[in-house]
Amino acid sequence: xxxxxxxxxxxxxxxxxxxxxxxxxxxxxxxxxxxxxxxxxxxxxxxxxxxxxxxxxxxxxxxxxxxxxxxxxxxxxxxxxxxxxxxxx
Numbered sequence: 102x103x104x105x106x107x108x109x110x111x112x113x114x115x116x117x118x119x120x121x122x123x124x125x126x127x128x129x130x131x132x133x134x135x136x137x138x139x140x141x142x143x144x145x146x147x148x149x150x151x152x153x154x155x156x157x158x159x160x161x162x163x164x165x166x167x168x169x170x171x172x173x174x175x176x177x178x179x180x181x182x183x184x185x186x187x188x189x190x
Contacts, residue, residue: 111147141166145173148180 137158144154155166167174 138170141170142173145170146176148177 141154151163155163160166
């Protein structure tokens with residue numbers, strides 16, 4: 102998380118609040134695998150390149166990361182379009 106956290110904070114996300122929201126409890130235990138997904142989703146939404154996220158998750162190909170975290174990508178497409186639009190004005 103030490104590499105992803107600065108990008109998440111620059112994007113204006115409250116990391117602690119998001120982690121608390123995403124943590125699931127079962128019989129008093131934290132489901133840690135959910136934190137993996139939270140970390141990846143937040144990283145993608147914060148603009149960390151999908152290649153970097155895929156490497157950190159141990160995915161052999163970025164296609165795997167794209168398939169699993171596609172829900173995080175539509176907002177990234179909107180951001181990219183807005184940035185391109187502002188450059189063309």
